[in-house]
Amino acid sequence: MSSDVPDPTDIDAAAVESVRIEDEMEQSYIDYAMSVIAGRALPRVEDGLKPVHRRILYAMHEMGVTSGSSHRKSSSIVGETMGDYHPHGDSPIYDTLVRMAQEFSMRYPLVDGQGNFGSMDGDPAAAPRYTEARMAAVSEELLSDIEKDTVDFSANYDDRLQEPDVLPAAFPNLLVNGSSGIAVGMSTNIPPHNLGEVIDATVALIENPEATVEDLMDHVKGPDFPTGANIVGRDAIYSAYKTGRGRIRVRAEFEVEEFGNDRERIVISELPYQANKARLVERIAEDVTDGELEGISDLRDESDRDGVRIVVELKRGANTEVVENRLLENHLEKTFGVINLALVDGQPRVLSLKETLQEYVNHRREVVRRRSEYDLAEAEERAHILEGRLRALEHVEAVVDLIQNSEDRSAAKEGLRETFEFSADQADHIVRMQLGSLTSMEAVEIEEEYEEVEVEIERLEAILDSDERLDSVITEELREIKDEYDDDRRTSIVEDAGTVTHEDLIPEEEVLVVMTEDDYVKRMPVDAFDPQGRGGKGIIGADVKEGDRVTAVFRANTHDYLLCFTNHGQVYRLKTYEIPEMGRTARGKSAVNIIDLDPGEEITAVVDTDEFAESECVTTVTRQGYVKRTAGEAFENIRTTGLIAASLEEGDELVDVEVTDGTGDLVVATEGGMTIRFEEGEVREMGRNARGVGAIKLEGDDAVAGLVATGDAEDGRSLLTVTERGYGKRTLLSEYRTQSRYGKGLIDIKTDDRNGPVTAVEAVDADDHLIVMSERGQIMRTRAAEISTVGRNTLGVTVMDVAADDAVASVDVLPAVEDGEREASDDAE
Known part of the structure; x- marks a missing residue:
């Protein structure tokens, strides 16, 4: 071996660690799996968001693209998100943005989209350069008070910026909008719910921590899908809420209408969640052509922006009930497999309804506590300044003379601190006061403000000293959100008449x-x-x-x-x-x-x-x-x-x-x-x-x-x-x-x-x-x-x-x- 080439075996033994390759591969795969689980695929139980959703909303918040602003090009939002927080490519970011804007995908869309954001027929959205977006009003509730140290922040991928680990989430978004995702060795599939029902259940749990799943189901009747339709039977709902897993049958909404000369037609007005309307119509037509579905003379999709309308015209003399049941058996029913899996303290857990709401309540208590501490510190600082201003007004002539006779600002501050025992902050504020603030009217306003700040301090201290007061704040804020955003339930729950089989037809x-x-x-x-x-x-x-x-x-x-x-x-x-x-x-x-x-x-x-x-x-x-x-x-x-x-x-x-x-x-x-x-x-x-x-x-x-x-x-x-x-x-x-x-x-x-x-x-x-x-x-x-x-x-x-x-x-x-x-x-x- 040449003397110029170092001997690879001539290395300090302390720098070499021998490991079994299978152990290294196992640990590496576990690290990769946990990275996917925590960083990509599963939502956090507190705000119901995956990192990409959270980063998009936070980027829009930082850009000022709120519900009150004008729409911004989607490509701009995608670019900001990718450049500052989510370095995983523009396509998955835009796909996520699109889904958050789709009314048929999200029960309460978090993004207000303008342009072509896809359809129930499976049509893709237009390119991001053609669409515009801004935050929906309800999504601002997820970010409310984020600037008040309510949640922890971590460095972004290149350590330039800070991003939130979780959003304050003023409502239980995990249940309200649901979530789905596939991780390594596990998956989640959480159905959306009615916001008002979830908030009522959350309030009930706060007021009665011993409430059971059955008690909470008095408020949460079941999933509430954005596309409406009907859930068949309550047993599967109870199983899903009790154990975190269940299989819920979702059935399309339809009715039979008479038309023509003694003929009938079946009009489908609501489809099961995540059903592809165009593919559904196509499969029905294929069954009619193949002779597997008899009694149908015509099939049309008359849907428009106002809603779904699929018309199935029957032949004269056809058995309407048989056609209905055959459609239900093969086309109009879909099973939604509930897996209520979310990240709790960084670990994936399957949660019951009560556990999900309890984790949210715990998060919200922490948010309100930290916000109250932040507001209390701000109020106490303001009260301290106002106390200095009031004392300065009591000795206004002496204060003015002292400042006027001082050599510079620093000497004036030092003189105020020595003579009147002002703090450094008070002295700094008084030195920078304008002469106009020394009027008697200004003095009255300062006194009124000081009294208001004192009341606020007492309120915040009471919240921090009493768990009951803190819970009452959470309850009040939840009810305000319900009053603002609640709407009627879209999905009905019908009794289970049994599984439709060929014999039933x-x-x-x-x-x-x-x-x-x-x-x-x-x-x-x-x-x-x-x-x-x-x-x-x-x-x-x-x-x-x-x-x-x-x-x-x-x-x-x-x-x-x-x-x-x-x-x-x-x-x-x-x-x-x-x-x-x-x-x-x-x-x-x-x-x-x-x-x-x-x-x-x-x-x-x-x-x-x-x-x-x-x-x-x-x-x-x-x-x-x-x-x-x-x-x-x-x-x-x-x-x-x-x-x-x-x-x-x-x-x-x-x-x-x-x-x-x-x-x-x-x-x-x-x-x-x-x-x-x-x-x-x-x-x-x-x-x-x-x-x-x-x-x-x-x-x-x-x-x-x-x-x-x-x-x-x-x-x-x-x-x-x-x-x-x-x-x-x-x-x-x-x-x-x-x-x-x-x-x-x-x-x-x-x-x-x-x-x-x-x-x-x-x-x-x-x-x-x-x-x-x-x-x-x-x-x-x-x-x-x-x-x-x-x-x-x-x-x-x-x-x-x-x-x-x-x-x-x-x-x-x-x-x-x-x-x-x-x-x-x-x-x-």
């Missing part, structure tokens, strides 16, 4: 669901089909395409959960309202868009249930005569791809399903007209993957047609049997004696060429209504009482007049109780 009604072999499905209102006499042809219930046929029709409520069992032994779960509603002559929608069916798989049975009782089982029967019971809880968690409901042998299919409770018997009917009745207990509970046990011995090519559960009460109930050619009969269940499982059974109905094979069996009461549907889509509703009650082994009567190329596909039962209720409702109308 669907009217609850009884419907018929029709399914075809090619997996087309639809639903129709039950009331669309009036009861007919037995033997009718019915009316069109579905437009079945060539080669397709109806396989099932069943009744359900639009809000019911349906378990759909297929011939392949799978089970799927869906809500009835997920099936599209269509007219009688419509074909339906492909079920593959609703249920993931395999090729050749079709739905053969549907169970209508929300949840199973502990004792209930799902009982299934297959075409080859196997029956089994599975606990209902095994079907509670069904994937979208379905579950196995029964294991089937090759060539077998699942035919029918019943929900049973173990208290009755099971009746299995075959296509050849045979039935067997046995106790449900003869079939033990099995898992979903089990095949089951034999229910009936089938002869020849016979196959199972259906399953009936008698239940624990069968008095007067009949077994309805309907054949493919539209014939059927009712036979009392009591005529079917109980046998052992897996027997040949008894003859139920003759299945000759006239009747054809059995299609469906149901347990019915005489007052029940029947829904019979043919493979070609004809549907008929009739009363069970229209079908004669006869014995077993008979031909039956015509239930439905089925065409030669058609056949009965399915039969479902409308229970008598529901039908009675429906008829009673019809009578009431």
Whole structure:
């Protein structure tokens, strides 16, 4: 190594400190994080301002750009702030200035702007060279008495000037205007409030330090957003005020108006806080275009400077309530996450409502105390001067002679101090007095001023000697600010009627669901089909395409959960309202868009249930005569791809399903007209993957047609049997004696060429209504009482007049109780 180059290892060891790099990085990151937290992102609890807000307002104060002055170019204000106090670039300073001037961002704007300062549509403000600003009157209250040593000052970034660490803040700005910011590892989001309500709560806390959050909420009803709208529910408000955190739902304000020929429109007049109006209208339009929001014919934004007005015109006949709820669900509600985080003594803290107000009160007490001390010192100094002037007036001739005969000012001052025992300040003041102040009128004025100063000294001393007097000053000043700036609450608080869900948008009604072999499905209102006499042809219930046929029709409520069992032994779960509603002559929608069916798989049975009782089982029967019971809880968690409901042998299919409770018997009917009745207990509970046990011995090519559960009460109930050619009969269940499982059974109905094979069996009461549907889509509703009650082994009567190329596909039962209720409702109308 060259002798001219110093050896880096040849250093005094005392100047080198060894540290672990991870420790250094950790400490450096902590220092950076605290710098961001305290210096950029979080407001102080005392004045509710971040450094950039505070520096802008103080710079305007120093420039004299107050509410009483003319507006000044924003670029000038930004430049002064950046040059003297905030060396972080002009863009963030101007952005902050703009926000403080926006009426839709600040509940009480701190800056009075002139020019384009942006809009609710997300439009940016004009460049700072085009806009002008000055302090708003309310912001001057934040800086009032700052010159009276009420707050601490620190050197600015280059030590040229002093800037306030916090503003005196004559009102609780943190709650009044709120704040938001993201720091390192934490964030704050404080909503704005009504100034009058916050001041009332502050006064209440001063008068009663033991007041609870509930007591303070008698005054502060909730956040008060500059854009108005509605807060949904009070529980979230209470949580936010109690813990400092909460999630508040804010809902737009709107009303329904009539216009044109029996048409309605929804007019939105207030939006949730911080909502982008243009983007909101755009998203509504996108949903209308995509078909996700139906019933809207036109959408316009008619907003102007006077306020928001978004018009949603509805189509004639559209369900207004459904459109309203869909708009609320996707567009007109917004959640405001409250995080009441602020800097307290330089440390971030999440504060309750009471803690926030208490910290403000403590700050205000310190401000008023320091101001009173400052004013007292000023008053005592003035009183001291006035005492000297009064004494000088008492000896005016001697004082004048002494001054006149003195060599210079210094000699005159010294002579006054020695002769009349004046203090240095008094002597200096007397020497500089004008002769005109020696008049008798002037003497009277000095005496009056001295008395006034003495009264002021007594008042200030009383404030400093009594906490009660100090608090009364704070209370009085707060009430004066309320009288000056208070206004009406803009945001209303409405009761929480529950979260709007997709299900809430669907009217609850009884419907018929029709399914075809090619997996087309639809639903129709039950009331669309009036009861007919037995033997009718019915009316069109579905437009079945060539080669397709109806396989099932069943009744359900639009809000019911349906378990759909297929011939392949799978089970799927869906809500009835997920099936599209269509007219009688419509074909339906492909079920593959609703249920993931395999090729050749079709739905053969549907169970209508929300949840199973502990004792209930799902009982299934297959075409080859196997029956089994599975606990209902095994079907509670069904994937979208379905579950196995029964294991089937090759060539077998699942035919029918019943929900049973173990208290009755099971009746299995075959296509050849045979039935067997046995106790449900003869079939033990099995898992979903089990095949089951034999229910009936089938002869020849016979196959199972259906399953009936008698239940624990069968008095007067009949077994309805309907054949493919539209014939059927009712036979009392009591005529079917109980046998052992897996027997040949008894003859139920003759299945000759006239009747054809059995299609469906149901347990019915005489007052029940029947829904019979043919493979070609004809549907008929009739009363069970229209079908004669006869014995077993008979031909039956015509239930439905089925065409030669058609056949009965399915039969479902409308229970008598529901039908009675429906008829009673019809009578009431």
